[in-house]
Amino acid sequence: MSTRTPAPTGTTGRLRADLAATDVVVRHFGRTLVDVPRLHLQPHRPLTVVGESGSGKSLLAHALMGTLAPELEVTGAMRVGEASFDLADRRGRRRLWGRELALLPQEPVLALDPTMRVRQQVAEGAAGWPADRRGALRGADERLDGLGLAHAAGAYPHRLSGGMAQRVAYAAATIGGAHVLVVDEPSKALDRPAVDRLADLLLAHAAAGGLLLTITHDLRLARALGGDAWVMRDAAVVEAGPVEEVLERPSTDYARALTGADPARWSRRWPTVHPAGTGPSGPGVEPGVEPGVEPVVEGRDLRKAYGDQCLFAGLDVTIRAGERWALTGPSGAGKTTLGDVLLGLTPADGGRLRRADRAAGRLQKLYQDPALSFPRRVPVALSVDDTARRHGVDPARVAMLVEQVGLSPDLLGRRPDQVSGGELQRVAVVRAMLTRPVLLLADEATSRLDLLTQQVTVEALMGQVVEDGCGLIVVTHDEALAGALTEHRITLGDDPRR
């Protein structure tokens, strides 16, 4: 389906204003969170700010917009076209919202009012609302149609997929004619095709003369948008320049590490496990196991539906010892469900599933949010020790594993909510490995992590997997990650809502 992206209304014939900000500083109880001396947005030239969480990039965007949380102090000055503003005065810019400045939210599904139909929500942002209701509604319908969402105009937000919700949010935010578009982490909840579609929209906005500031950790999106790129770290900008320069030939170490952490660029692919006798033998490859003989998991004609939506049908899967598989596909396609079915956590609606006898009790899973997989009110160490005790594992081995994944032992004394996501995931790896699993399911295990943290976590995980010779199923929507980690792949279908 071709999507005709409409030119942002209001920018044709208007003075091609630019936006400049100076000495933007955001503080919280004395800690400096953002310190950017100069920022300049020009028409036709998008600016993309990349960095890890905590670098302050999101706060920068909100400081410019005027939507910072009240407990943060902000100082600095901003000029939009001819008008000047003091950043500390939050209310001053309120009248610009919708008309000049527009903000695209991080989680579009949460940003839409669940009790209001899509058409109304988009029309609300129009300049004619509420005086000229009919005109605004017509305008809303036009925009939605241009975005390929005509069929969703009368629906409520809970029926939309992530990508659709993001496009609705775009329509609602820009219908007022704003020519400055600030986009905050747009790809967090989206899969690849949705991100590409969004990139097209944003590019069209910039091409029509609008100003575009994008905050993202997704380097591919940054590359697609073009223009300039900044790398932020710990409140400051460490690298700036045209996108190709910053991403291909970064000059600072940090930027280099960051771009190197993108799975698409990973230089090392982990050694695959070869059938006995044909490849290098090493520690962890179980002697005597002939991978060709009995598969760990075998499924025939598997079928599963969720409500009235069919996730997969007629699916055949054979996973042998030591193999590494990826389950990929857009969100909502049923990858997690398939993984759960293969592990025996959820029954399939139809078909046959067989697991090898030796696999009993030796199937493990890593969760997308590791904090949810540990008992909440108890130190992490207890959970690990319980597992070690249950499986008769020597404490020395526990300590060794903890060291191998790069964690310090005193981290284990904390409760799950006091440990960062990446570190906690590594603890989960240790815990899973204590049972000497034959198959490990990594369910979007690194989707929520920053690039650098993801790299460290994946290294820890793969190190253990290769050493132990255990099989791996990776559920992910990141194609590059799947390609770097696995040899075999199952791709599940399109989201029927699209």
Added chain:
Amino acid sequence: MSTALHELSATPAPTGAAVHRPRRRSRARRACAAALALLVGFALVGPLVLGDPAAQDLSRFLEPPSWGEPLGTDDYGRSVLTRLAHATRLSLVLAVLCVATALVLGATTGVLAAWRGGWVDAVLRGVSEIFVALPALLVVLLVAALASGGSLVAIYVGIALAQWVEYFRVVRARAGLVLGSPAVEAAGLLGLGRLHVVRRHLLPDLRPLLTTLASLGMVTSVLAMSTLGFVKVGLEPPRAELGLMITESFPFYDVAPWMVLGPVGVLFVLTVSLLGLRDGEDAA
């Protein structure tokens, strides 16, 4: 009888001034605990030390407070203080019994329903659906109507029956969440066994919840008893009960205010201090 579940989710989580709240909260909790301890002491020691609550002396009709009688006497010449001590003991003892029974019953069925699922869950939920729409007071009223002649057993049964359903629903909902969480799923994969799940997952999560439910339940029980005293069903004169005492003394509020203030004060302090004991940690 109020509805514990919704009170739980309705207690506002601290916002904004969260930094100062914990300190103020624990001070408030300690004050409540102290007040409660005082009342418990009064209830336990009083009846042993003071005289017979039913001893009438009509010549001492409505005497104002004095050194011998700190709360004066009522319209039958009975010592208000003595009656108050007995009334407080009655309320506390009965409330504790009712809540303990209801809590044990409700919590175990709740965990059972959440764990087993299937038809066990369906049956228990169906039963609770019916109970939940029954105005508990109605049930207690009817059951207590049996209790003319002063039998407290019927009241105990009535109040406990009226409360267990709420506990069942709340515990079932929370246990359901815990048992369906990724943590318990992971524990299953790790082969950690049922005892582990109870010890590390269920108990730590349910403990603060049960504390809160218990304190709310005590308040409900005490208030229910006082209401029964007011309508004079099940708890009738000459029994010493807080609600009864209040009702009986109200006509005399202008000539003998001490008669009213005693039971009202005790009732109020009792309920407020019980409410204040709620576990703040359970706001999650």
Added chain:
Amino acid sequence: MAAALSVPDHRLGRVLVRRGLQAVGVALAVSAVCFWVVQRLPGDAAYRIAAGRYGYDLVDAEAAASVRAELGLDRPAWQQLGDWLLQLVQLDLGRSLVTSQPVAEELAYYLTGTLQLAAAALVVAVVVGAGLGVLAARRPGGVVDRFTTAYVASVRALPPFLLGLLLVLLLSAQLGLLPAVSSGGPRALVLPALTLGVGLSGLVATVTRSAVVEVAASEQVRFARTKGLAERRVQARHVARNAAVTIVPYLGVQAVVLVEGVVVVESLFSWQGLGHALVHAVFWRDVPMLQATALVLALLVVAVNTVVDLVGLWLDPRPRALEGVR
């Protein structure tokens, strides 16, 4: 493609079925309980009823026996229950043992009284409770918020009858503003409605406050503002509507509390309603009245819950998670 977005809505059907089943279950349970209670009443029920009819001095064993025969109290228990249920299905509620009037007529009269009281009390509860909640939510931790917390704690700690007595004391006896005992006329409704309403307003205030605070801080409201909407529109349409989605189910919960309160308050103020009638029926062992009033009160709870469910459906278009709390 379009079909995926317009799946037929089963929610209404589910609500009606669930409440229907609940109503039937409740009716059965209440009837059973009443019946069992009546069976177990100490003393001779027939004697007491006869005494109620003719006066204590005039009654003797013979009169009691005739009453017993008349009411069929000498037949086996299960037979009596069966008869009652059969009559119930035919909507024949019998006659009051005290007044000999058809129960249905008396019920209609008392029901009107109770509905008036309940409606007035709900209005008070919502106006006071929601009003306080909204004001407290504007500035969490501020003066109004702390006052609201204290107010809610006090109201929660007081039994409704005590609150009623205090209000009578204050408004009637001391200030002479309002009549304490029902004498017909709208002024008599004020005190009972106020008593009942204030008692309910506590939970309403708490729930409203948390709901408004949560919604006002949500991503959704922030986006509405950045779209360029005026604050008034944001509050009126987005905050209020989404907060209502949370608040309305709690009002359903209040139905039970309301009915319990009704019983107490009507007795206190001698307001001619179902609660008053129930207490009297218990006292006089007027079996048909007892069973009928208890039944209607219980069904009233289910009815209020059903209305609340339906309003909730209208407010919130999202599919309800299959296992709701209430």
